Amino acid sequence: MKRVSIVLLGILLCVLLAGCKCEHEWAEATCTEPKTCTKCKETEGEPLGHNWKAATCEEPETCTRCGEQQGELADHKWKEATCEEPETCTVCGKTQGTAKGHTWKAATCTVPKTCSVCGKTEGEALGHTPGEVEMGEPDYVLATVWLNTKCTVCGEIEDRELKGLKYLYEDGKFIPSIDEFTERLGKLYPYVKDCDYTTQVVVTDDDVLGSIIAGGNRDRIGTILFFNNKIIDASSRSRRSTFSGLLCEFSTENMDEIVSAILGIIMAVDPSLEESDAADVARKMVISMVSSDPYYEDGIGYVFGNADGGNYRLVVSLEN
Numbered sequence: 001m002k003r004v005s006i007v008l009l010g011i012l013l014c015v016l017l018a019g020c021k022c023e024h025e026w027a028e029a030t031c032t033e034p035k036t037c038t039k040c041k042e043t044e045g046e047p048l049g050h051n052w053k054a055a056t057c058e059e060p061e062t063c064t065r066c067g068e069q070q071g072e073l074a075d076h077k078w079k080e081a082t083c084e085e086p087e088t089c090t091v092c093g094k095t096q097g098t099a100k101g102h103t104w105k106a107a108t109c110t111v112p113k114t115c116s117v118c119g120k121t122e123g124e125a126l127g128h129t130p131g132e133v134e135m136g137e138p139d140y141v142l143a144t145v146w147l148n149t150k151c152t153v154c155g156e157i158e159d160r161e162l163k164g165l166k167y168l169y170e171d172g173k174f175i176p177s178i179d180e181f182t183e184r185l186g187k188l189y190p191y192v193k194d195c196d197y198t199t200q201v202v203v204t205d206d207d208v209l210g211s212i213i214a215g216g217n218r219d220r221i222g223t224i225l226f227f228n229n230k231i232i233d234a235s236s237r238s239r240r241s242t243f244s245g246l247l248c249e250f251s252t253e254n255m256d257e258i259v260s261a262i263l264g265i266i267m268a269v270d271p272s273l274e275e276s277d278a279a280d281v282a283r284k285m286v287i288s289m290v291s292s293d294p295y296y297e298d299g300i301g302y303v304f305g306n307a308d309g310g311n312y313r314l315v316v317s318l319e320n
Contacts, residue, residue, distance in 0.1 A: 022037065022039050022040040022042070023039070024037040024039065024040065024042065025037060025038045025039055026038075026044070029045055029046070029047055029048050030047065030048060030065075030066060031047060031048050031049055031050045031051075031063060031065055031066045031068065032047050032066075033047055034046050034047050048065065050063040050065070050066070050068060051063055051064045051065050052064075052070075054074070055071055055072065055073060055074040056073070056074050056091055056092070057073055057074050057075060057076045057077070057089060057091050057092050057094070058073070058091070058092050059073065060072055060073055076089040076091065076092070076094060077089055077090045077091050078090075078096075081097055081098070081099055081100050082099065082100065082117075082118065083099060083100050083101060083102045083103075083115055083117055083118045083120065084099050084102075084118075084120075085099050086098050086099050100117075102115040102117065102118070102120065103115055103116045103117050104116075104122070107123060107124070107125055107126050108125065108126060108153075108154065109125060109126050109127060109128045109129070109151055109153055109154045109156065110125050110128075110154075110156075111125055112124050112125050126153070128151035128153070128154070128156065128158045129151055129152045129153050130149050130150075130151065130152070130158055130159070131149065131150050131151065131152040132149075133147050133148070133149050134147070134148050134149075134150060135147055135148075136148055136160075138165060138175075140165075140168065140175055140176040140177075140180045140181075140184065141176070141180050141183045141184045141187065142184070142187070143164060143165040143168060143184070143271035144162055144163065144164055144165065145162075145163055145165060146160050146161070146162055146163075147160065147161045147162075147163055148160045164271060164272075165271050166271065166272050167270075167271070167272075167298070167299075168269060168270070168271055169269075169299070169300070169318055172244055172318055172320075173228070173242045173243065173244045173318070174242060174243055174244065174245075174269065174318070175242065176242070177241060177242055178201060178209060178211070178226055178241055178242075178243065179201055181211070181226075181243075181246075181268060182199045182200065182201045182211040182224075183199070184268050185199045185211070185213075185264055185265065185268040186198055186199035186200075188264050188267050188268055189260075189264045191267075191275060192260050192263050192264050192267075192275055193260075193275065194260070195260040195263075195264065196215070196216035197213055197214060197215060197216070197221060197260065197261065197264065198213075198214050198216075199211050199212065199213055199214075200212050200214070202223075204223065204225075208225055209225075209226065209241070210223050210224055210225045210226065211223070211224040211226075212224075213248070213261050213264075215257065219251075219252070220251045220252075221250065221251060221252055221257055221258075221261050222248045222249060222250040222251055222252070222258075222261055223248070223249055223251065224246050224247070224248045224265075225246065225247045225248075225249075226241070226243035226245070226246050227243060227244065227245050227246070227247065228243060228244045228245075244317065244318055245315065245316055245317035245318065246265075246269075246315075246316050246317075247313060247314070247315050247316075248261070248262075248265060248313065248314045248315075248316075249311050249312075249313050250311055250312045250313070250314075251311065253311075253312075258312055259282065262278075262282050262304070262314055263275060263278045263279060263282060265314065265316065266278040266281050266282060266302070266316075269300055269316055270297065270298055270300055272298065281295070281297050281302065282302075282304075284297075285302040285303070285304050286304060288303075289304060289305055292305070294315075294317070296319050299318060299319045300316060300317075300318060300319065301315075301316070301317045301318070301319055302314070302315070302316055303315040303317075
């Protein structure tokens with residue numbers, strides 16, 4: 001018996017020493033199986049293990065190698081419904097419910113029918129409905145006024161035209177205030193040839209409200225006093241006062257300087273006149289000096305002279 005055991009042990013030892021004589025054909029390891037010989041089933045190494053991809057709303061947790069799945073589907077990621085689309089999953093595109101529909105705001109003159117939620121438009125704007133032409137607030141310094149055409153629906157100014165004022169007087173008075181007239185005269189002098197005069201409202205030594213006409217070297221050319229029934233004094237300092245006439249007493253004897261000053265004054269009281277028109281009025285006014293009667297043009301009277309041999313004066317008044 002002992003001899004048999006020794007023989008068997010010797011055979012086992014020979015087998016172990018000789019090893020497996022199989023020429024292996026290995027199948028690659030999988031998620032659950034190690035690398036395995038397809039002939040003898042000998043294995044090598046360990047299984048790879050699953051490579052799980054997170055669950056979505058379309059698939060449960062899934063192995064990217066073998067496709068095995070486990071668990072449940074994930075919840076949908078819903079995007080809120082809009083005016084035109086129902087609630088929609090941003091992952092799989094599945095929808096539920098219905099679109100909200102547009103919240104329309106009625107069309108206006110300038111904007112078509114518009115959804116107040118998404119801004120989508122439909123159709124065309126209504127367009128303005130022109131009303132009657134309205135006169136804006138006149139600018140008596142520039143002697144202009146805007147004529148506005150407003151939409152009768154929305155009130156927006158659809159069209160406007162700047163018109164020159166033909167007259168600056170009504171009801172026996174000039175419309176501009178003393179301040180406005182003085183500013184207007186100053187703005188007109190640059191349009192008189194070779195004239196750089198400036199104007200300024202002042203209070204004279206006699207406490208009378210007037211305007212100074214000064215040359216480019218600041219020398220006084222003349223002083224304008226304003227009157228209604230009498231000379232307007234400065235007791236109230238009311239530069240907003242209107243007037244029915246003016247008297248300009250010239251401080252210079254230079255006739256070129258006087259003529260330039262007169263042309264500006266004529267243009268300031270009569271906005272319909274250009275410099276050449278004002279020069280024509282001035283010539284006719286000088287001719288009328290012979291009779292001492294005012295020369296009238298468009299309802300405005302002009303008198304020029306030097307009474308008693310004193311300073312030259314220009315008087316402008318409205319025709320009664």
